[in-house]
Amino acid sequence: MRIVIALGGNALLRRGQPMTAENQRANIRRAAGCIAAVTAGNDIVLTHGNGPQVGLLALQAAAYADVAPYPLDVLGAQTEAMIGYVLEQELGNVLPAGQQLATLLTMTVVDRDDPAFQYPTKPIGPVYDREAAQRHVGAHGWTMAPDGDRFRRVVASPQPQRIVGMRPIRTLLDQGTIVICAGGGGIPTMYDDHRMLHGVEAVIDKDLTAAMLAEQLDADLLVVATDVDGVYTDWGTPRQARLGRVTPEELSRLEFPAGSMGPKVEAACGFASRTGREAVIGSLTDIADIVTDKAGTRVGPQPAG
Numbered sequence: 304m305r306i307v308i309a310l311g312g313n314a315l316l317r318r319g320q321p322m323t324a325e326n327q328r329a330n331i332r333r334a335a336g337c338i339a340a341v342t343a344g345n346d347i348v349l350t351h352g353n354g355p356q357v358g359l360l361a362l363q364a365a366a367y368a369d370v371a372p373y374p375l376d377v378l379g380a381q382t383e384a385m386i387g388y389v390l391e392q393e394l395g396n397v398l399p400a401g402q403q404l405a406t407l408l409t410m411t412v413v414d415r416d417d418p419a420f421q422y423p424t425k426p427i428g429p430v431y432d433r434e435a436a437q438r439h440v441g442a443h444g445w446t447m448a449p450d451g452d453r454f455r456r457v458v459a460s461p462q463p464q465r466i467v468g469m470r471p472i473r474t475l476l477d478q479g480t481i482v483i484c485a486g487g488g489g490i491p492t493m494y495d496d497h498r499m500l501h502g503v504e505a506v507i508d509k510d511l512t513a514a515m516l517a518e519q520l521d522a523d524l525l526v527v528a529t530d531v532d533g534v535y536t537d538w539g540t541p542r543q544a545r546l547g548r549v550t551p552e553e554l555s556r557l558e559f560p561a562g563s564m565g566p567k568v569e570a571a572c573g574f575a576s577r578t579g580r581e582a583v584i585g586s587l588t589d590i591a592d593i594v595t596d597k598a599g600t601r602v603g604p605q606p607a608g
Contacts, residue, residue: 304523309513310351311529335393340591346476350513353382353487376490376502383408383486390483403480410467411489411507417461425460425506459505463512488512510570525574527567528587533600546600551576571602
């Protein structure tokens with residue numbers, strides 16, 4: 304079976320933890336142990352979030368004022384390499400010695416006419432007081448939005464259109480390699496008027512890219528791994544209930560928070576609707592049961608009968 308696994312941010316950093324290298328490695332070590340349980344006999348592709356890591360790099364860059372801040376596509380590439388390195392190392396420590404692993408820096412093309420560029424909403428980087436925020440608007444053309452009593456940069460989150468480099472991903476998979484790619488939704492890129500590809504100041508949702516990746520790889524299963532054991536209705540209330548098996552049509556009629564479960568549900572519904580195969584949202588620690596149809600919220604066609 305070919306499986307695309309989208310690792311949520313909790314696989315790299317648990318809620319409330321300091322963003323130290325030691326904490327991230329410890330979390331990735333735990334994630335590697337879970338992933339190792341489903342590698343035998345399966346083709347595995349891993350993708351992951353990178354929001355906290357991009358924020359950390361932005362904070363570090365802000366401390367060095369002699370050069371302009373590095374653009375988000377460069378920061379995204381740095382985080383893909385950094386997280387891929389640790390994932391490769393920790394997976395290599397628990398998998399059989401002959402298992403090959405590869406991390407690919409992956410560009411994701413977005414449409415320059417995407418409406419998201421007119422309405423940037425994705426917060427990124429540190430918070431600023433009003434004076435500093437206005438200074439960055441003037442110097443860099445950033446869009447700022449209130450964050451409590453301070454301000455934070457917001458950028459566009461356009462829809463992914465195409466993943467650059469699908470052929471090497473397929474080639475590696477066909478050779479039995481576990482591939483780590485499209486981290487953070489992929490490095491955001493777009494074509495200009497001369498059909499030249501370049502980076503863009505944007506953040507692409509990693510779950511939506513994972514769904515597109517799974518579709519283009521003809522994956523049998525998309526796993527959206529997070530820190531809860533499935534999708535709940537009435538979350539946080541006495542009426543909350545976990546959904547087991549649900550069709551994309553049924554799930555898409557429900558409402559979920561845009562900043563957390565919403566994109567995961569959208570990705571799962573999109574993959575299931577377009578392919579007729581299943582996507583599962585569930586806990587990374589349950590991944591062995593997810594693959595064997597024993598855990599998570601399964602999104603796909605209802606079984607006959």
